[in-house]
Amino acid sequence: MTQTAIPETLADSAAPDLRDASWDQIRELFMLTPNSIHLNTGTIGAMPYEVLDTMDQVTRAWTGGLMDVYPPGMYTEHRANIARSYGVDQDEIVITHNATEGVARIINGLDLHEGDEVVTTTHECYSVLSNFNLVRNRHGITVKTITLPSGYDVRAEEIVELFEQAIGPRTKVLAFAGVTLFTGTMMPIRALCELAQRHGLITVIDGALLPGMLDCDMRALGADFISCSGSKFQCGPLGTGLLYVRNKVVPEYNPLPLPTLWPIISTWYPMQGSPPPRSHTAIESDNIGDYLQSAGSASIARGAGLAKACEIFDRIGRKRIERRAIELADHGRRLIAEHFGEQAMYSPGADTRLRSPLVAFHPFRDKRDAWNVKKVHEFVMRMEQEHRIWIRWTEFDVPGSPHQHYAARFTAHLFNNHEEVERAVATMVRLAEEMS
Ligand SMILES: Cc1ncc(COP(=O)(O)O)c(C=O)c1O
Structure with a gap:
């Protein structure tokens, strides 16, 4: 019986510019909950309606049909299109199920042995640290973590220097978000990748938010591996990710030989040889x-949804989009600094190179409340439940602190606007005052 290949593109070629x-x-274009403010794309973005429609159409196209769900190459067209958006080629891009899956497959697929060292930070997502710890327990590698500085005045050079100081003779990998x-x-x-290259190291980037x-x-x-989420800033379906794997040597960007990678979970890996x-x-x-892409049956509709979002x-x-998200976040950053003071900021501000659309800060008058998880948690919950403003709290190590700090964090993206950011900051100011 011949099977029909799944049509990857249901696209209308007349899609408006x-x-x-x-x-x-x-x-x-985005499906946003009415009467609420979504300032949490760092956790999950909002999907465009077109993405939902694509998923629905693709699901209907193959459900119950005679489609080949195991084609010889998977998502070839989507991968080519997405790769182009990120300046790379189809052979270097994999559609995964999330950033965690991608990074787990890389970390477990690296050719690391007892005594090898990985330099990373305590500010990595658990998806990165837990996988390195697994490899440590399994193969006897060492995981050296540095604690990144936080605060308004942090500079890029400080961060690069910390990594440089941590690199030793057994270091094989530099991993960071x-x-x-x-x-x-x-x-x-780029500066960290250049540092890694000078020391002959493999670079693994957790690019979930990129x-x-x-x-x-x-x-x-200039990195070797970048594992990304598809459902955060890219606004694709939940349960999608992108993985970049360097597959050619372009000396201008990274002259090092390609590192050995064992493609964990693969139905394409040869049976012999x-x-x-x-x-x-x-x-x-x-x-x-x-x-890496050929790994059993795939979430075809979700892959198509991610391609549509891209x-x-x-x-x-x-x-x-990049300028818009940063500009909105900078607007909020300025207002936060004005009301709460620069000393309340955990996110960098003075060095524009380090600014992102995510802004973390301490909302309360008493500095010791930075250790009060209950209070920070309550702050975030009240923002959501009483004001329908969606932010989140984070926890992380601070150099010299006996305990992790807890911060409030908001994230701006293209679908937000200045009025929302202003309303959210004004609400945070009032709520913090009431709770302080
Ligand atoms: C920096 C970072 N890495 C990894 C992850 C995990 O992402 P995913 O759910 O796509 O696996 C997150 C989730 O928020 C993140 O922010």
Whole structure:
């Protein structure tokens, strides 16, 4: 019986260019809960209606049909399109189920052995730290964590220097978030990748928050691996992610040889022998993306939804989106600093290179409340339940502190506007005053 390949694209080729659309018009594209303010894209974004429609159409197209859910190459068209949006090629991009899955497959697929060391930070997501700890327990590697500085005046050079000091003779891997989730620090990614390259190290970036936030050329960043979430700033369906795996050597960006990677979970890995040797040049020798993408039946509708979300962002213009999200967050950052003081900020502010659309701060008058998880939690819950404003709280190590700190964090994205940011800050000011 012949099976029909699943149509990847149900796209209308006449999809409107949104480059000239106003932010009010763009906001209308997103499914936002009425009478509420969504300032938590750092946790999950809002989906455009078109993404929902795509998922529905694709689900209906294959449900109960004679479609081939195990095609020889998976998501080839989506991967090619998405790769283009991020300055890379189809063989370097994998559609995963989330950032955690992608990073777990990389960390467990690296060729690490007893005595090898990984340098990372205490500000990583548990998805990164738990996987490195698993490899530590399983293979006897060492995981060295540094605690990032936090606060308004942190500078990029401080961060790079901390990493440099931590690198030792057994270090094999440098792992860090592109943007940290606890303090919203935009890490100096390129500088850290250059540092890693000078020491011959593999770079693993937790890029959960990067796609849809930054107009980024993944190859130019110079990393080996970037694992991303599809449902946060990229506004794709929950349960989607993107994984970039460097698959060619472009000396301008990263002259190091491609690191060995065992493609964990693969139905494409050969039954006999091994895949061809990896490329030493700018021309791929083998499609590593296919090994990782072919991993049993896939969430086809969700993959299509993610591709649609990427396409919509391309139509709006990624640079434009990046500027908008940062500008809205900066507006909130200024207001927060005005009302709560710069000393209340955990997110960087003075060094513009480190600013992201995520802003974390301490809302209460008494500094010791930074250790009071109950109070910070109550603050966030009351914002949501009494005011329908959705932010979140975070917890993280602070150098010299005997206990983790807890912060309130808001995140701005393209579908927010100035009025929402102002209303949210004014509400936080009033609530903090009442609770202080
Ligand atoms: C920096 C960072 N890494 C990883 C994750 C986990 O993302 P996912 O749910 O896509 O696995 C998050 C989630 O908020 C995050 O902010």
